[in-house]
Amino acid sequence: MSAPALEAPARARRRTPRRTWIALGVLALFVLAGLLGPVLHPYDAVATDLPSRLLPPGSRTEDGSLAWLGTDQLGRDLLANVLAGSRVSLVVGLATVVLGGAAGLLVGLVSGYFGGWPDAVLSRIGDVQLAFPSILLAILLAGVLGPSLTNIVITLAVTRWVIFARVVRASALSARELEYVNSARLLGAGHLRILLRHILPSCWQPLLVAGTVQVGLTMVAEASLSFLGLGVPVDEASWGATVSLGRDYLGSAWWISTVPALALALVVLCVGAVGDAFRDASDPRAQL
């Protein structure tokens, strides 16, 4: 962060702050937990162990195994639950950004490059949607579609595409007027060729930056929906759902809500930190 003033400006620009490395480390752990955790320490939503219910972190369960993070109100291991929840968060976060990003890219390219009435129609649709609180829209959609992992991804992608579309449109709009694009047009290149070869490359970077930030927000949105009972079905683990089900136990078994809530906060914070660093690195104006 505090680079000595005497150091060469070029070096200061390249230096990655320590917090970014920490955040990247945490995220790597999180991805690893999401990928391997459920394999190594499987979570079975159906299996219950009533004699071991509500054990505090570090207790021994009925069958002698150690419950590192305690057990929930049905005697299921909370660590396994949180690991399984991390996979849901990861899947929803990435799938939503890919789906919403793809839709946003398409819409943004069309409206930014062609302008005119397609731009007017698409942008106004986007404005209308942005005027409506995204979480309300998500609640409405999730309520109609019903609880399932696929439906959450669809729901959240619908609420997110506008953000990507706007970023891409802005880039496409400025790239359209660049001289090399004009030259390509004069040489008789088709719209498709110009879009793919000349406009698209300048859209990637802002899109990726927006995507990184959105991954974290999507995870929070998924947890919010699951908290409200509109997210994953009963037999799947989700951090939001676990927080929600544990809130009656805040006075007696605090760990049920606290552990997944901390995990969510940590991961979203780290995604934000990495997103910031990525944007700083990719945008030369940030150094001015």
Place this chain on the structure above:
Amino acid sequence: MGTRPVSALARREFLALAGLGASGVLLGACGTGSGAAPEGALRAAFGQPVTDLDPYKANTAVDEATLIVKRLVFDTLVRREGEKLAPGLARSWERTSPTTWVFHLRRGVQFHDGSRLTARDVVACLKRTRSVESAQTPLWEPVVSATADDAHTVTFTTSVPLGALPVNLTLLFIVPARLVADPAQSRSPVGSGPFRVAGFTPSTTVELERNDSYWGGRARLPAVSLPFVAETSSAITALRNGDLDLLWPIPPDQLAEVEGAEGVRVETVPSWTYYLSWFNCSRKPFGDPAVRRAMWQAVDIGGLVRELFGAGAERMTAPIPSTVLGHRAQHPYAYDPAAARRALREAGLPRGFRTSLMWFDATGPLARELAQAMISAWSEIGVEVEPQSIEKAQWLERLNTLDWDMNLQTNTVTTGDAGFSVGRLYTSKANRLGYANPALDAVLAKADRAADEDERSRLYGDACKTLWDDAVGIFPATLVTAYGLRRDLAGFTPAANNQPELADVARR
């Protein structure tokens, strides 16, 4: 650091989303603020929301939360006081022939709007309740007519001898004849009870004020405020810091938080509320009693009730709680997964089957945990059950249209009499769970007719045995209701049917 438009937006949005989760908790707490409640009002919260106050609304005819308010706002001809029936709006009654009952009404009773109670009102109310198809309908089917002999005498004629009539009349709320079908009764109903409705927001709060000209003597507190607090933890906090005077039922897992609290005491009573897990007998494979019994054997009910509820519930020995008239203890189904698997094999289901279980979380304490524990036990014998935790409205809709495989819920024997649950729910005609048994119908009809308590009790005991042996459902636990109340309340008696007499409650 420079300006960071992207992350500023991101943070704001993050906070908005995080705030949403928190506001869900806070909104629940807002209900207890009850700024509108007058000074000295009793603030009492029940675990389920009140949605409608019209006594003849089909959906809420036997809804527990609604009944609590109805008992305070309306009167009935007959009331239940402890084990006995006591006069309400009817001063006295007699059975003049096996199929006729004559009720003599109290004189000088005034409704909240100032009009006087006459026999015509009672007749109109009976007609109305008979014309609305609801969960109460089976109780009123045998009542052919009611006639007003004079201003204060009503004669009920029944198609068959109906011994249960006085008990059933504890559910017939009397309103002025001209208002029986008035839609305004849903929001601001007129009755003759100890309290009148001062304000009502469905699923949020009911504000009642004292009816000073009540015939039975005026209530001891000037007003009652009944907020709905969706969050158990918020409700408990409100009770502990004095925002609530009374809270029930307190879930078993949260009892320890309340018991130790300063200024709060807990009173418990074995309730008439119990869990039932019905099988839809009109759907495969639950048409086969052997399969239903196997499902029961697969669950360690004893262990489950002990571990999950502790002192908060008792294992059931019949399809109704042991304190209800007509209960007869049956042999418990032993926990035997091997026998259950064998029975499934013999029933032609060697590899188990797939089905679903529906419930709504607010139906009772630990409902979700109970459902999941049973699903867990069933998976051991190869039966894969999809958990369907749904909204109450959707649940009611599906329950009433028989659109379910298995259904978990609590049920309260509101009248303390087996006729209300066994007699009402399990006849072939009621068809609540696709179960039809002509032999049982005959026993229930006979019990309905019998005027003698012992005779009725014996016949309902027979019905208990049939339902238990046929395993129409699993009957795991009767709840022990825990009421949490501030120490300065006096005159409170815990009620087994979740409907405590709040007019008798005072502050010390």
